[in-house]
Amino acid sequence: MTMTIETAPTRPVVKPLMQRINWVRAAPFLYTLALFAIWELTVLALAMPPTILPAPSRVFEAVVQYWSPIWKNSLQTLYTTTLGFMIAVVAGLGLGLFIGWSKSIYAGLYPLMIGFNAIPKVALVPILVIWFGIGTVPAVLTAFLISFFPIVVNVATGLATIEPETEDVLRALGARKLDIMLKVGIPRSMPYFFGSLKIAITLAFVGSVVSETVASNYGLGNMMSSAQSQFNVPLVFAGLLALAVEGIAMYALMAWLEKRMTGWAHRSTMAN
Amino acid sequence: MSHLVSIDNVDMRYGGADGTLAVSGLTMRVDKGEFSAVVGPSGCGKSTLMKLVTGLHIPQSGVVIVAGQQVTKPVSIVGMAFQNPTMLPWRTTLENILLPLEIVERHRHRLRANKKEYVEKAENLLEIVGLKGVGSKFPWQLSGGMQQRANLCRALIHEPELLMLDEPFGALDAFTREELWCVIRDLHAAQGVTIVLVTHDLREAVFLADRIFVMSARPGKVVKEHTVPFARPRDLELMYQTEFNDMVHVLHGEIAKARVAA
Numbered sequence: 001m002t003m004t005i006e007t008a009p010t011r012p013v014v015k016p017l018m019q020r021i022n023w024v025r026a027a028p029f030l031y032t033l034a035l036f037a038i039w040e041l042t043v044l045a046l047a048m049p050p051t052i053l054p055a056p057s058r059v060f061e062a063v064v065q066y067w068s069p070i071w072k073n074s075l076q077t078l079y080t081t082t083l084g085f086m087i088a089v090v091a092g093l094g095l096g097l098f099i100g101w102s103k104s105i106y107a108g109l110y111p112l113m114i115g116f117n118a119i120p121k122v123a124l125v126p127i128l129v130i131w132f133g134i135g136t137v138p139a140v141l142t143a144f145l146i147s148f149f150p151i152v153v154n155v156a157t158g159l160a161t162i163e164p165e166t167e168d169v170l171r172a173l174g175a176r177k178l179d180i181m182l183k184v185g186i187p188r189s190m191p192y193f194f195g196s197l198k199i200a201i202t203l204a205f206v207g208s209v210v211s212e213t214v215a216s217n218y219g220l221g222n223m224m225s226s227a228q229s230q231f232n233v234p235l236v237f238a239g240l241l242a243l244a245v246e247g248i249a250m251y252a253l254m255a256w257l258e259k260r261m262t263g264w265a266h267r268s269t270m271a272n
Numbered sequence: 273m274s275h276l277v278s279i280d281n282v283d284m285r286y287g288g289a290d291g292t293l294a295v296s297g298l299t300m301r302v303d304k305g306e307f308s309a310v311v312g313p314s315g316c317g318k319s320t321l322m323k324l325v326t327g328l329h330i331p332q333s334g335v336v337i338v339a340g341q342q343v344t345k346p347v348s349i350v351g352m353a354f355q356n357p358t359m360l361p362w363r364t365t366l367e368n369i370l371l372p373l374e375i376v377e378r379h380r381h382r383l384r385a386n387k388k389e390y391v392e393k394a395e396n397l398l399e400i401v402g403l404k405g406v407g408s409k410f411p412w413q414l415s416g417g418m419q420q421r422a423n424l425c426r427a428l429i430h431e432p433e434l435l436m437l438d439e440p441f442g443a444l445d446a447f448t449r450e451e452l453w454c455v456i457r458d459l460h461a462a463q464g465v466t467i468v469l470v471t472h473d474l475r476e477a478v479f480l481a482d483r484i485f486v487m488s489a490r491p492g493k494v495v496k497e498h499t500v501p502f503a504r505p506r507d508l509e510l511m512y513q514t515e516f517n518d519m520v521h522v523l524h525g526e527i528a529k530a531r532v533a534a
Contacts (some may be wrong), residue, residue: 015410060350066494090312163356165354165356165358165360165428168323168326168328168352168354169352169353169354169358169372169427170371170372170375171346172327172328172346172347172348172350173327173346173350173372173375173430174345174348174354174376174377175344175375181362181377183371183374183375184360187360187362188362190362221390243533262362264361264362264412265362
């Protein structure tokens with residue numbers, strides 16, 4: 001920044017290429033390219049066989065070669081993840097509001113929630129399979145179970161951290177609990193809620209893929225585990241790549257939603 | 273009738289039978305339309321006093337009477353303002369000021385139908401405190417002093433009979449504070465509201481109040497009551513007069529004594 005300002009008067013009208021590029025905007029793409037380049041070079045330098053670590057060029061080849069199964073399984077994984085995530089949003093918001101409602105509910109349920117969250121969700125998949133059989137349902141439920149905890153905690157925290165002065169001002173006016181929740185608590189917890197969606201969506205992918213790997217005939221998790229059993233390592237990596245792309249896309253969507261819905265909470269960038 | 277607030281021999285203890293005794297044997301009266309200030313060493317139960325008068329706390333013994341009624345639940349005829357302006361950041365300043373009207377029983381049902389009348393009233397208040405035209409701004413776009421002015425408007429919008437102020441100017445710089453002293457002085461003169469100001473600032477107390485209560489260290493009670501003799505309207509120049517400084521000096525001595533006694 002300061003460089004441009006200092007040298008501006010002496011520069012000709014057309015700035016050289018290096019200054020016309022917005023480096024901050026270009027950075028994500030450049031870094032991704034650099035990662036792939038380093039990866040490719042490492043594989044070349046160490047002469048890795050593709051069954052251990054395929055080069056990115058080989059992975060992209062696999063993407064083209066197996067495009068149809070990758071596309072179908074990606075859609076399946078996206079579907080189970082999104083469905084589980086949406087259930088988590090509804091349930092998490094509801095339970096979060098319930099927990100944040102009163103101090104005693106908060107005190108009573110919080111340890112239970114911690115205990116529940118400490119259980120590795122992969123350990124629940126066999127139980128879900130006993131109840132619902134293999135396939136879509138356990139994947140959706142695992143995605144739900146793993147992603148709803150951060151939503152609950154964040155919403156409850158937003159409600160539980162209302163400034164006591166605000167509460168006093170309103171209670172002195174005769175406000176009921178419901179008034180305070182509607183006017184202050186819920187709007188206040190919204191930035192926490194939307195912030196937690198970014199964490200929850202990535203966790204939901206973890207849940208659905210774990211469940212698909214263990215107990216499903218569809219989805220990227222299943223595709224990768226069968227590719228692995230056939231030593232088709234490039235396809236495994238192609239599946240990982242597909243997951244990364246879906247994860248980034250959903251994260252970006254949640255980040256956009258957060259900004260859209262709770263712009264007031266990002267005031268440092270908006271203040272004049 | 274003459275006393276708007278009357279507190280009689282009140283004890284207030286927090287946290288069960290062996291909790292801290294915040295105030296003990298507290299007795300004070302505030303007349304209607306009067307401006308009174310409460311000063312004392314820190315931790316003397318000034319905030320407890322606020323909560324007792326507004327009905328947020330009910331005392332274990334003794335009686336608090338506000339506007340002829342014993343306080344057993346929150347009294348909606350008060351407005352409150354704290355040191356922290358606690359404006360809601362997702363509402364504009366105007367919407368923040370209108371918030372009490374969405375709560376108070378008497379107004380909440382007619383707010384929607386008479387929105388225009390209430391908005392006019394809020395804008396009128398904004399003009400009195402010197403914030404004309406900022407109603408559409410968000411609170412975080414305002415300076416600390418402006419937020420505190422808006423906070424005063426919010427405390428007054430529902431036409432409370434009693435305004436309780438808990439160190440509202442504590443976090444402001446000296447010049448802004450003096451400006452706001454004049455704002456609150458003029459509001460008191462214009463609206464005829466009864467004001468109880470809890471403060472650490474003795475000059476603020478002497479400049480603004482008709483009556484000053486000095487509280488002891490915890491457990492708090494009123495150890496001394498002063499009537500401020502200076503005629504109204506008072507000018508900021510008053511603070512450079514000998515009588516004014518003498519009174520501040522006397523108060524200072526009393527609080528120092530109350531601290532030592534603790």
